[in-house]
Amino acid sequence: MHDHAPAVEIRDLTKRYGAKTAVDGLDLTVARGSLTAVLGPNGAGKTTTIETCEGYRRADSGTVRVLGLDPVADAAALRPRIGVMLQSGGIYPGARALEMLRHTATLHANPLDVDELAERLGLGSCGRTVYRRLSGGQQQRLALAMAVVGRPELVFLDEPTAGLDPQARRATWELVRDLRRDGVSIVLTTHHMDEAEQLADDVAIVDSGKVIAQGSPEQLCQGGAGNTIRFQGRPGLELETLLKALPDDCTAAEPSPGSYLVTGPVDPQLLAAVTSWCAQSGVMPEKLAVERRTLEDVFLELTGRDLRS
Numbered sequence: 001m002h003d004h005a006p007a008v009e010i011r012d013l014t015k016r017y018g019a020k021t022a023v024d025g026l027d028l029t030v031a032r033g034s035l036t037a038v039l040g041p042n043g044a045g046k047t048t049t050i051e052t053c054e055g056y057r058r059a060d061s062g063t064v065r066v067l068g069l070d071p072v073a074d075a076a077a078l079r080p081r082i083g084v085m086l087q088s089g090g091i092y093p094g095a096r097a098l099e100m101l102r103h104t105a106t107l108h109a110n111p112l113d114v115d116e117l118a119e120r121l122g123l124g125s126c127g128r129t130v131y132r133r134l135s136g137g138q139q140q141r142l143a144l145a146m147a148v149v150g151r152p153e154l155v156f157l158d159e160p161t162a163g164l165d166p167q168a169r170r171a172t173w174e175l176v177r178d179l180r181r182d183g184v185s186i187v188l189t190t191h192h193m194d195e196a197e198q199l200a201d202d203v204a205i206v207d208s209g210k211v212i213a214q215g216s217p218e219q220l221c222q223g224g225a226g227n228t229i230r231f232q233g234r235p236g237l238e239l240e241t242l243l244k245a246l247p248d249d250c251t252a253a254e255p256s257p258g259s260y261l262v263t264g265p266v267d268p269q270l271l272a273a274v275t276s277w278c279a280q281s282g283v284m285p286e287k288l289a290v291e292r293r294t295l296e297d298v299f300l301e302l303t304g305r306d307l308r309s
């Protein structure tokens with residue numbers, strides 16, 4: 001039965017640190033085999049939520065199931081099945097980089113090839129270097145390698161590309177894409193909207209300890225005033241007939257004579273509806289332009305533009 005359970009299922013999770021409510025009734029489901037990016041402003045409760053899934057923190061209330069199991073009570077059964085990359089290492093500072101990776105590999109039944117993985121992540125030359133002497137980016141990549149070397153079914157990556165140079169960032173994305181292709185379920189937190197847009201099947205936006213929006217990047221970017229089709233044509237076109245040809249949630253306006261603006265869920269079908277109405281009306285849509293909101297626009301709209309204290 002557990003094998004049909006979602007990768008992660010969180011219901012009404014609450015976690016307090018003294019008077020501070022870090023997670024406040026959070027619900028989140030991560031489907032098997034999907035990559036879910038968890039986005040949110042600093043202090044939103046992302047790390048606390050992930051660490052609760054990893055069994056490092058206990059929920060004050062609510063339920064958390066990981067691969068159908070309880071992360072605290074079933075920790076021994078879960079540990080070999082999940083990979084964890086913590087924000088701050090969690091790695092013994094005096095250990096040699098590749099020895100540690102090799103040791104981690106031996107704890108698993110069917111590990112990845114250590115040398116190949118190290119090479120891929122640009123760690124080939126760090127073999128005998130002790131952890132504390134690695135650069136920040138190398139430490140980060142080693143933490144990623146440790147999280148995935150055991151071929152886990154589910155990996156938690158907390159800001160995997162924070163502070164990485166563009167090459168290392170790309171290598172990390174490639175590795176994450178390959179894991180996803182191999183059917184691994186992935187939960188990652190990030191502050192990079194482009195990372196979420198590039199990698200995620202599903203995005204959950206967390207603010208003040210709650211998931212305030214969830215969906216594919218396309219779904220989240222649909223709707224709202226930022227999605228528009230603009231064109232120019234002769235003034236005074238009959239917009240009622242255009243509106244009839246469009247889905248209900250669209251608007252059509254002529255803000256200035258001969259300038260037209262259609263708002264709604266901008267997708268290829270909507271564009272086709274607008275241009276086919278133009279064709280029927282004998283209008284050549286000049287300066288046709290499509291503007292879509294980015295994930296960053298949506299994120300800022302939902303979480304506000306002010307800096308958090």
Ligand SMILES: Nc1ncnc2c1ncn2[C@@H]1O[C@H](COP(=O)(O)OP(=O)(O)OP(=O)(O)O)[C@@H](O)[C@H]1O
Pocket residue numbers: 017020021022040041042043044045046047048049
């Ligand atoms: N061990 C702790 N003791 C007290 N307060 C904590 C502790 N860990 C986190 N907090 C507080 O809980 C809130 C949520 O923190 P958390 O680290 O989960 O947020 P986050 O979304 O991961 O933030 P960031 O993007 O900055 O990593 C913050 O206000 C933080 O200060």
